[in-house]
Amino acid sequence: MAEEITRELTMSRAMVEAIAGEMRADDEVFYMGEDVADYGGIFDSTEGLREEFGYDRVMDVPISETAYLGAAVGAAQEGMRPIAELMFVDFFGVAMDQIYNQMAKNTYMSGGNVSVPMVLTAAVGGTYNDAAQHSQTLYGTFAHMPGMKVVVPSTAYEAKGLMHNAIRDDDPVVYLFHKRLMGIGWLPAPDGPKTPVPETDYTIPFGSADVKHAGEDVTIVTLGLHVHRALEAAESLAEDGIGAEVIDLRSLVPLDTDTIVESVEKTGTLVVVDEDYRSYGVTGEIVASVADEAVGALDSVERVALPDVPIPYARSLENEVVADAGDIEAAVRRTQ
Amino acid sequence: MSDDGDRVAVTLAEWPDDADSDEGVVVNWFIREGAAVDPETSLCEVQIEKVSVDVLAPVAGTLEEIVVSEDGEFARGDTLAWMDPDDE
Numbered sequence: 001m002a003e004e005i006t007r008e009l010t011m012s013r014a015m016v017e018a019i020a021g022e023m024r025a026d027d028e029v030f031y032m033g034e035d036v037a038d039y040g041g042i043f044d045s046t047e048g049l050r051e052e053f054g055y056d057r058v059m060d061v062p063i064s065e066t067a068y069l070g071a072a073v074g075a076a077q078e079g080m081r082p083i084a085e086l087m088f089v090d091f092f093g094v095a096m097d098q099i100y101n102q103m104a105k106n107t108y109m110s111g112g113n114v115s116v117p118m119v120l121t122a123a124v125g126g127t128y129n130d131a132a133q134h135s136q137t138l139y140g141t142f143a144h145m146p147g148m149k150v151v152v153p154s155t156a157y158e159a160k161g162l163m164h165n166a167i168r169d170d171d172p173v174v175y176l177f178h179k180r181l182m183g184i185g186w187l188p189a190p191d192g193p194k195t196p197v198p199e200t201d202y203t204i205p206f207g208s209a210d211v212k213h214a215g216e217d218v219t220i221v222t223l224g225l226h227v228h229r230a231l232e233a234a235e236s237l238a239e240d241g242i243g244a245e246v247i248d249l250r251s252l253v254p255l256d257t258d259t260i261v262e263s264v265e266k267t268g269t270l271v272v273v274d275e276d277y278r279s280y281g282v283t284g285e286i287v288a289s290v291a292d293e294a295v296g297a298l299d300s301v302e303r304v305a306l307p308d309v310p311i312p313y314a315r316s317l318e319n320e321v322v323a324d325a326g327d328i329e330a331a332v333r334r335t336q
Numbered sequence: 337m338s339d340d341g342d343r344v345a346v347t348l349a350e351w352p353d354d355a356d357s358d359e360g361v362v363v364n365w366f367i368r369e370g371a372a373v374d375p376e377t378s379l380c381e382v383q384i385e386k387v388s389v390d391v392l393a394p395v396a397g398t399l400e401e402i403v404v405s406e407d408g409e410f411a412r413g414d415t416l417a418w419m420d421p422d423d424e
Contacts, residue, residue: 006367006372006373008366008367010364010381047388185383186386188363188407
């Protein structure tokens with residue numbers, strides 16, 4: 001029998017626990033990024049690691065994403081297991097060649113002579129008025145490019161298991177953590193991401209979506225912060241007798257189409273909720289993937305995503321464009 | 337079972353030296369009421385002037401009662417929770 005877990009962790013602490021565990025087990029694992037050593041990560045993603053492992057293995061880097069992401073790619077090809085943090089995912093553009101053309105493709109371009117076992121971590125998401133260049137999720141931008149696995153934890157339990165799996169993976173993994181879920185004092189998380197977390201190591205395989213709430217009437221597919229908003233909507237819908245099944249994707253690449261299709265074949269209704277832009281993104285891809293496999297099962301479809309606008313700074317405007325539980329609930333009701 | 341007189345108060349042992357404020361806020365509880373913990377287990381995280389500090393269990397025992405819940409404010413020396421210590 002599993003021992004009863006009495007402690008709960010925030011998502012940031014669960015992430016750090018997995019990284020620390022891998023660093024203790026393997027000297028080749030190291031972390032680098034902006035403000036990850038002395039500051040502990042501006043969203044607490046590396047809190048305490050420098051104190052245990054020192055500056056050689058937890059490195060603050062100059063503000064040149066091209067330089068240090070390129071260094072990570074090179075170190076990975078030479079057999080190390082770097083974790084490199086992009087402070088905000090929005091900054092990917094200055095290092096796009098390193099990410100899109102080197103990290104993602106070098107295994108292929110070398111004819112399989114090198115592998116790139118690195119993890120690219122990045123903070124994603126809005127809801128705290130940080131404006132258009134610090135609030136995006138860009139899930140679709142990373143999931144679009146072949147060669148990168150893309151994972152998005154929604155709770156502390158997922159954060160630890162996905163991180164263990166990411167570091168042990170022999171290919172590049174993009175690990176996108178939502179700032180609002182980390183459990184930081186100045187950026188309070190909703191109820192939900194702080195969960196019991198086993199003290200021992202465990203992995204969550206990529207491509208395994210998790211049914212967070214079972215229901216018979218509608219399938220809500222989502223990820224990250226919006227898992228919690230969808231669960232809130234599901235509670236409210238249940239009061240009116242509408243059973244919502246909430247599926248947490250956990251990884252975008254690989255995508256667990258089977259779990260989604262199985263649910264849609266039961267409910268006939270698909271609502272996809274995403275914090276990324278509406279066009280050419282996660283919502284369209286999920287709908288298309290279900291249509292490919294089970295178009296006959298689809299009676300009704302709704303997409304809830306960010307309108308195709310820059311994310312506004314003003315609180316009232318940002319709240320308008322980022323879907324809340326009420327928006328999800330309304331989308332579900334439109335399908336009924 | 338023990339009465340109130342045997343309970344052990346959980347407080348922040350060392351207030352940060354560089355803090356001007358005598359007030360803090362509880363950010364996260366990691367242990368629920370009724371759970372048994374070892375001494376030095378991190379029970380909760382508090383924040384004083386944006387500095388996060390963990391509050392550790394003073395003894396082995398059960399976290400009996402949380403006095404200051406998440407987002408609650410407290411002053412230097414306040415009891416944050418009560419523990420029921422294990423019998424030696």
